[in-house]
Amino acid sequence: xxxxxxxxxxxxxxxxxxxxxxxxxxxxxxxxxxxxxxxxxxxxxxxxxxxxxxxxxxxxxxxxxxxxxxxxxxx
Numbered sequence: 001x002x003x004x005x006x007x008x009x010x011x012x013x014x015x016x017x018x019x020x021x022x023x024x025x026x027x028x029x030x031x032x033x034x035x036x037x038x039x040x041x042x043x044x045x046x047x048x049x050x051x052x053x054x055x056x057x058x059x060x061x062x063x064x065x066x067x068x069x070x071x072x073x074x075x
Contacts, residue, residue: 007049007050008049010052011049011050011052012049013074014049014052014072014073014074015046015047015048015049015052016049016074017072017073017074018046018047018061018072019047021065021067021071021072022047022065025065025066025067027064027065029043029044029047032061032064032065035060035064036057036060036061036064037060038057046061055069058072058073
């Protein structure tokens with residue numbers, strides 16, 4: 001059973017910024033997912049603000065994109 005998640009403004013800002021950084025690095029959701037060990041669908045949900053990543057996953061994403069975690073957090 002899936003829990004309904006509340007999409008917050010902070011989640012949406014993080015999602016938008018993550019997508020912007022990923023595209024600037026010319027990395028697809030599939031490649032990013034493979035690098036961090038999750039499914040492309042999970043990356044899609046993160047980028048839509050549905051499931052914000054925890055710090056461990058956010059760190060993996062930052063490393064995969066060769067940026068600092070703070071570069072992904074727009075607030």
